[in-house]
Amino acid sequence: MQDYYRPVYHFTPRQGWMNDPNGLIQFRGTYHAFYQHNPYAPKWGPMHWGHAASRDLVHWEHLPIALYPDQDYETGCFSGSAVDNKGELTLVYTAHHDGRSPRETQCLALSRDGIYFNKYEKNPVIGGAPAGYSEEFRDPKVFHHGETWYSVVGCARENRGGVLLYRSKNLRQWDLAGRFCESSGDQGIMWECPNFFEIDGAWVLLVSPIDMEKARTIFITGEVDFEKPVFTQKRWRKADYGYDFYAPQVFTDDRGRRILFSWMDLWKGDFSTLTDGWAGALTFPRELFLENGVVCQRPVEELALLRKKELFSGPLSLLPGKRNNLSGIEGDCLEIAFTIPKNEAFLTMYLRASGDRKEKTVLSWDPSSRMFSLDKGHSGIGRPEKINIPLKEDGENDIDLRILIDRSSLELFLYGGKYTVTNWIFPQPSSFFYDIFAEGREISIPDMRIFELGLG
Numbered sequence: 001m002q003d004y005y006r007p008v009y010h011f012t013p014r015q016g017w018m019n020d021p022n023g024l025i026q027f028r029g030t031y032h033a034f035y036q037h038n039p040y041a042p043k044w045g046p047m048h049w050g051h052a053a054s055r056d057l058v059h060w061e062h063l064p065i066a067l068y069p070d071q072d073y074e075t076g077c078f079s080g081s082a083v084d085n086k087g088e089l090t091l092v093y094t095a096h097h098d099g100r101s102p103r104e105t106q107c108l109a110l111s112r113d114g115i116y117f118n119k120y121e122k123n124p125v126i127g128g129a130p131a132g133y134s135e136e137f138r139d140p141k142v143f144h145h146g147e148t149w150y151s152v153v154g155c156a157r158e159n160r161g162g163v164l165l166y167r168s169k170n171l172r173q174w175d176l177a178g179r180f181c182e183s184s185g186d187q188g189i190m191w192e193c194p195n196f197f198e199i200d201g202a203w204v205l206l207v208s209p210i211d212m213e214k215a216r217t218i219f220i221t222g223e224v225d226f227e228k229p230v231f232t233q234k235r236w237r238k239a240d241y242g243y244d245f246y247a248p249q250v251f252t253d254d255r256g257r258r259i260l261f262s263w264m265d266l267w268k269g270d271f272s273t274l275t276d277g278w279a280g281a282l283t284f285p286r287e288l289f290l291e292n293g294v295v296c297q298r299p300v301e302e303l304a305l306l307r308k309k310e311l312f313s314g315p316l317s318l319l320p321g322k323r324n325n326l327s328g329i330e331g332d333c334l335e336i337a338f339t340i341p342k343n344e345a346f347l348t349m350y351l352r353a354s355g356d357r358k359e360k361t362v363l364s365w366d367p368s369s370r371m372f373s374l375d376k377g378h379s380g381i382g383r384p385e386k387i388n389i390p391l392k393e394d395g396e397n398d399i400d401l402r403i404l405i406d407r408s409s410l411e412l413f414l415y416g417g418k419y420t421v422t423n424w425i426f427p428q429p430s431s432f433f434y435d436i437f438a439e440g441r442e443i444s445i446p447d448m449r450i451f452e453l454g455l456g
């Protein structure tokens with residue numbers, strides 16, 4: 001089936017390649033998403049800023065490319081952010097120039113209508129990394145605090161990733177405020193796409209470190225001192241447990257929500273051959289919230305706009321040995337939500353299974369080790385990975401689970417959104433069956449709900 005793997009309700013580029021979300025903002029009531037974009041081929045190449053807008057975070061309209069690498073100081077317009085400066089939509093981005101030193105500088109592009117942008121004539125506004133830092137110096141994320149604009153910029157020094165903080169009164173002149181935060185030693189050699197924001201009284205630094213062994217993207221919570229200025233790390237956590245989540249960006253909308261979009265990336269996969277000339281997607285937008293000091297994620301409530309049909313609602317009793325508990329549930333764009341009560345038996349769920357069940361993506365919950373797993377060993381084309389999430393330290397509680405399936409995209413929100421898992425899967429179009437079953441003992445699910453999702 002042509003272009004089968006293109007997600008239906010996740011944002012994808014019309015053609016060509018996309019990576020990081022950039023410049024996320026609500027400007028005059030409309031949500032804008034920009035993104036790293038190579039319009040010429042479904043692979044990374046000369047970076048442009050693609051652009052789309054939405055009134056509700058789920059229906060997106062493609063707009064003209066916002067930034068072309070068309071100045072003598074850039075061969076690519078790398079990642080950055082957007083702010084509303086008294087009605088002037090201001091993009092703050094990294095001009096990357098191969099073969100030049102400094103290779104990465106920070107620049108502005110300005111627009112009154114939010115569609116057509118002019119590069120600021122006095123670019124760059126930050127002409128390179130300070131002495132002692134490497135040439136890797138990019139991805140400015142600007143925010144306003146007190147009377148001042150601040151920008152966190154990803155950097156590297158002596159093989160350690162970090163973030164520099166800059167200050168400005170007018171977005172045009174910037175001063176280096178200081179070394180804001182740095183890898184504690186095992187957090188990667190460079191930090192890409194930093195975000196710094198306050199949520200429910202806690203300050204959070206979200207970064208995508210290069211070559212961090214234990215994680216690809218992390219939330220760091222800690223203490224900020226804007227005078228020094230320094231951010232002291234207290235604790236870090238993986239931002240997502242899947243393989244296909246990188247370079248997320250967070251913005252605040254007019255309801256005060258902290259909303260995250262991430263690039264559903266596929267660096268290691270041969271994705272372009274699966275598609276019709278496009279590659280990459282954005283995750284479904286997620287609202288962040290704090291629970292016991294931990295940043296959690298849930299799909300934004302606008303997800304409800306996508307619910308076309310309720311396929312199941314109510315309790316479900318899983319008797320050991322009985323497998324066809326979800327007979328009649330079919331589809332490739334679904335939302336599935338339910339709770340596994342504590343102390344229940346071993347539970348298995350097949351997603352996107354073929355009629356003969358040879359192809360399937362397997363979720364399993366083992367209450368004895370309190371281990372939740374996602375097994376892509378038989379999911380179809382692609383890497384046969386298995387992801388384990390140990391919930392041992394989370395106490396003996398119920399496990400709630402929300403699953404978003406969109407053709408080739410699979411997002412899981414587990415345990416009140418404390419854990420999320422983002423992955424591509426590439427099953428056959430005809431693999432649209434679902435099973436859920438118990439082993440050893442009966443499981444009583446109190447609240448299963450399944451919706452067919454779609455844009456309508």
Ligand code: DQQ
Nearest residue numbers: 036078079138192193247
């Ligand atoms: N992608 C951009 C960079 C960023 C990286 C280039 C992260 O600005 O550091 O496309 O994916």
